Amino acid sequence: MGSLFWWVIFPYVCLGVMFLGLLYRYAFRQLTWTAPSTEFFEKRWLRIGSNMLHYGIIVAFIGHVMGIIVPVEFYEAIGVGSELYHAGAFVGGGITGIVVIMGIVILLIRKTKVDPIRVQASFADFFTLFALLFVTASGTYLTIVYTLQHGAYQYGTTIGPWFRSLFTFQPEYEMMAGIPLLFQLHALLGFALFAMIPFTHLVHFVTVPLRYLGRAPQQYRSRSEYKR
Template identity: 40%
Template sequence: MIDQFLWVIFPYLCVAVFVIGHVWRYRIDQFGWTAKSSEFIEKKQLMIGSILFHFSVIPVFFGHIVGLFIPAHWLSAIGVTEHLYHIGAVYIGGIFGVVMLIGMIMLTFRRITKQTVRRLSSASDITVNFLLLFITFMGVYATLVTNAVVTDFDYRTSISVWLRSLFVFSPDANLMTDVPLSFKIHVITGFLIFALWPATRLVHAWSLPFNYIGRSYIIYRKNK
């Protein structure tokens, strides 16, 4: 029953909350559909941490898409060997994961140590920071440590197949039985962040400010 809940019921619940929650949030809180800026309070740590996080999250995201949603034999058919995929997933993915982790550590440290920033932070802001930090840490740990220790484990024959089975509404919880604990925690917390997404500042990810590219700079001056 626990396996059925974790690997069948829970993922569908999180996806349902993700979709319905966004519709609800957009209908009742369009003015709050943003991430509150705290740049005027502290700029240096925010700039470095934000650049590291946002620079690395894009390749990490696409790495997950390739590893989880594209079957291994498809990649093999176009010439991506097991060794080549391993280099990309573990070494290149691990580097970007570490960069993302450093960025999250800086952003979380800033939020809890800067008194003014902490006072302006809501409970959901702090929750999201720590949850993203934990998810990133578990992802890096699973990639660099678990893969090195459990050498016979291949997530493309277990986690990837299980995840794709969810999308065709034929989930098989048994595929997750022998998955190492670090990967299981990473997957569960990953779905959890999707469930929390509509109720947090993460919704701003869907509002890409393309108009920033061509607009003039905003100049701030001190009021003497």
């Protein structure tokens, strides 16, 4: 019963909360869809931390698609062997995880050290960043430390098929029973993060704001010639 709950019921509940929450927020609270800008109070560290976080998450998302959603048979068909596959995941995933962690830490420090930002920051702002930090840190640990200690884990033949089976509504939950506990925890944290999206500033990731990454920074001017 435990395996059925954690690897079938829990993922579907989290995805259901995410989709229904997004529909509700878009229909009734559309003006809260974007994250408010604090660039007026401080620009330098916002630019650094925000870019590291946003670019890093996009790369991490692509990496998860390549590692979990794309079957290993595809890589075998195009001549990518297991060693090259895991080497790419180790290097690319490790660097990306570190970049995202650094971006989150910079934004957390900024929220606590810059007085005007700290005053207006809500509990949800800090909770969101800490949730992202926890999920990213666990994934980075698995990518770097676990691999160095135990070797590359074959998640493409265990976690991947289970994840894809959820979307065919034939969940192969038995495949998750024997995987290492840390991988199980990371998967559950990921689904919990999905459920959080409609209720936090993470909601703007759903719209894939690619224009945001390339646009010029917003310009603010003060009547009192305020400079920081």
